[in-house]
Amino acid sequence: MSESYRAIDWNRQKRLYDGILVGLLLLGLGTFIGVSLLRSPNATAETLILRGSSISGLLLLHLILCIGPLARLDSRFLPLLYNRRHLGVTLFLLALVHAALATFQFHALGDENPLVSVFTAYRRDYRVFADGVFNPAHFPFEPFGALALLIFFVMAATSHDFWLRNLGAPFWKAMHLGVYLAYGCVLAHVAFGILQSERSAVYPALLIAGFFVVSGLHLAAARKEFLLDRNSRSAERDGFVATCSIDEIADGHGKVVFVGGQRIALFRHQDRIYATSNVCRHQGGPIGEGRIVNGCITCPWHGWNYQPEDGCSPPPFKEVISTYKTRIVGNQIWVAIATNALGSRCDGSSISRS
Amino acid sequence: MNDPFYIGYLDKNPPTLARHTQGIVLLLAVIVIGLTALLAARQTPVEPGDFEFGVRRTFTGVILESPLPLLRSVSTNGAVTHYLLVGSGKYGLPAFARGNTGKLVRFDGSLIQKGGSVMVELNAPESFKVLGPATEVELTQKQERITDVVLTGELVDTKCYFGVMRPATGKVHRACAVRCLSGGIPPGILVRDHDGGAMAVPLTGSNNQPLKVDPEWAARIVTAKGHLILSGGLLRLEVLELSLDR
């Protein structure tokens, strides 16, 4: 965790993750270049790398955008989420190769500074409406790619936990939502660029299908959470709200419930029920979907730990999450709306004595 | 309720979860192969053309700068070839070769070739030698005015189109074509026949002058009206009127 900014050791799973990533990338690039050469043996190496890097990057971007909602819909996708930042850094490198080669190939060795030419080569076509006619075919596509590259760079450069800690999780998280803006820029870059050159209907069809997959998964994940929240609304009594029954939580497991307008994580550990904030101090992961591992609440996203009785990370770490008083009435778990003082001890409710 | 729990910093994924992850990886591999193959297969096939990058040959002949920079070369059997001349990168005839119209010269350069169209990139200034004035015979240019035509097609830069870039047309190549035209590379109009065959006809101005064209018209569809002229195997259009279509 964040006591020092040392990367977690390069364990077997990380190596496997990166190995598979590189393997899939090579598979995609190899297939693209092989089939392109079969069709056009005369294509230049620059064109093959330019197009190969952009197509691999586009596929990777879709995967990155799908992992979040997939993991929210089905926890078995969590192994893809854990090292997602490696995908982000790889995406930036692919975009960089694409941009550097395109800038050199199309803009360098001429009568204008290549970095200026990228934005000004056909400057008059920045007018979207030419003579009152919508003119998307000629609108420059290069600036959209440049903006996407800039966003990918900022995200890749700040992907380490050092930046998360120094910028603060809410700001860092908001900044990394920039990936959606970058996605929009990439769509515009492709639509105003290659789709104006290549005429096969397969390209726009796949781009639109990709957009529907990404947005469909996000809507499905949002719907699932909305329904969970709605189903867990219930009556309030002396500052406590009834949530679920004890039987709904297995020992060592958690559950997300909705109390006083926010999500709370309930955990059953040995004979007791504990309630904590559902928002992980790392990247806001859903703590209630985690488990108790070695006596600590463990976040499902990257495994940060918190002690159930006070919400504190075990020493030497210093993160703290809020805790809540609980009550067991009959079989029902009631949770206080008000939080306990941060870091104060709260022993939860005994199941056997209820 | 007892589904396995994944912790990334541990060495092993629980077995049932590992099997699911393996399934996802397999599915991803299938998607990657399928999509990249499909995307590659649907590309417009690249047209022929060749640029002998890094290879230098020696050329001898008479330089003519206007309306197109050309080297008129006569082989031992008397066949005349007109090589279009351009500079390195995105530039037209380089300064070291200019001002030599009508002179017999020799230089090294790299050949660019597409079908019957030939072009030389003058990229070795040190090799450029003026051998003397051309003879009357060498200067005689037989020009044949074939017909008056109206051609509609994409405005291209001849250097990329003749083989330096493959592909060298369309929106993705537009900025490059703008730079090339702006750098003095002769413009061409890309025309296609009904069988899909294509050729770029170099454009010149009237009165034996180069054609002045707005570089930002590159990769746009233009209509050119003028005289089609053939000399030394090189077809060109002497433009009387040029307009931007779309």
Ligand code: FES
């Ligand atoms: S969000 Fe990363 S460990 Fe919780």
